[in-house]
Amino acid sequence: MKLKKGYFITFEGIDGCGKTTQIELLDNWLKSLGKETLLTLEPGGSNLGKDLRQILLHYEKPVADTAEMFLYLADRAQHVNNVIMPALCEGKIVLCDRYTDSTAAYQGYARGCDINQINMLNDIATGNLQSDLTIVFDIDVQTAQLRLGKTKDRLEKESVDFHTKVKNGYLELSRLYPQRIKTVNANRTIKEIFSDVKKLVGELLNI
Numbered sequence: 001m002k003l004k005k006g007y008f009i010t011f012e013g014i015d016g017c018g019k020t021t022q023i024e025l026l027d028n029w030l031k032s033l034g035k036e037t038l039l040t041l042e043p044g045g046s047n048l049g050k051d052l053r054q055i056l057l058h059y060e061k062p063v064a065d066t067a068e069m070f071l072y073l074a075d076r077a078q079h080v081n082n083v084i085m086p087a088l089c090e091g092k093i094v095l096c097d098r099y100t101d102s103t104a105a106y107q108g109y110a111r112g113c114d115i116n117q118i119n120m121l122n123d124i125a126t127g128n129l130q131s132d133l134t135i136v137f138d139i140d141v142q143t144a145q146l147r148l149g150k151t152k153d154r155l156e157k158e159s160v161d162f163h164t165k166v167k168n169g170y171l172e173l174s175r176l177y178p179q180r181i182k183t184v185n186a187n188r189t190i191k192e193i194f195s196d197v198k199k200l201v202g203e204l205l206n207i
Contacts, residue, residue, distance in 0.1 A: 006088040007205060008129070010099040013137035014166050015156045016144030017186050018193065022137065023097050025194050026201060030093060033207065038087040041097035043075040046082045057153040069107040069118065076100070077125040085129065093205070100126065101134055101173055101181070106155070109169025110162050130180065133204050135197060136170045137186035 009026075011019040027039045044053035052075045056068065076099070087094050100122040108115045141163045148156050174181040184196045201207070 004085070004088040004129070005091040007093045007133075008084070008088060008096070008131045009093065009201060009204070010096045010101070010131040010134045011137070012098060012101045012105070012134055012170060012181075013186065014139065014141065014144050014163050014170070016147040017137040017139045018147070018190070019135075019137045019186075020097055021190060022135075022194060022197050023095050025190075026197055027095055029198065030095075030201075035093055035205075036091070037093045037095060038083070039095050039097075040079070040083055042079060042099060042102065043072060045079040045084075045096070046075070048078045048082075049075040057155065059154065063154075065107065065111040065113055068111070069103060069113055069121075072103050072107065073121055073125045076103075076122070080126045080129055085127075096131075099131060099134070101136075101170070104173060105166045105169035109172065110158075110165040132180075133200060134177075134181045135200060136174055136181055136183045137193070138167070138171065138183050139186035141167055143187060 011023045013019045023039065027037050030037050042049070043056050044050045052071055056071055056075070084094055084096065103122060104115060104118050107113045108118045141160055144163065145160065171183070174183045182200050184193060184200075186193055
């Protein structure tokens with residue numbers, strides 16, 4: 001893998017946590033400071049990924065847990081190779097809405113797939129590329145569900161119990177990897193949350 005020169009920041013959390021709003025605010029803030037950024041997402045950050053995203057989020061028939069996991073990994077492998085690494089090698093700040101921790105939280109802690117296997121497969125899919133900083137937006141499940149509205153994708157339609165397992169999975173990941181993963185209280189206003197995001201990113205980038 002080529003030498004990484006940029007910074008890689010990922011945003012994580014349960015559906016409805018507000019991370020997409022925050023990552024867009026961060027992208028605009030960094031650009032206002034003259035920083036060169038790439039805003040991307042998973043699934044769907046590459047051309048192949050766009051097709052996989054339609055399957056993963058809108059396929060209406062049953063999907064085996066392991067099949068779901070491998071589809072996310074395929075999306076990630078293409079994404080890292082074709083989008084993320086080239087941008088990092090150019091010295092850009094890559095902001096990614098979901099990454100490896102999503103697979104651990106959703107397919108691991110919530111679906112019950114083996115976490116050690118997921119970690120190994122994530123390493124293969126990404127060429128061992130880890131984020132420099134991961135921000136997890138922690139919110140109570142009921143509030144997040146209300147934010148989603150009536151139109152929901154395949155994963156958003158999962159039960160409250162499922163999303164609670166995802167939430168707890170993220171909290172466990174932040175406990176296991178405290179240097180990389182930082183948790184932000186997302187049960188607050190957008191402005192208050194973004195203040196914490198700017199602080200965390202500012203510390204990483206020495207801004």
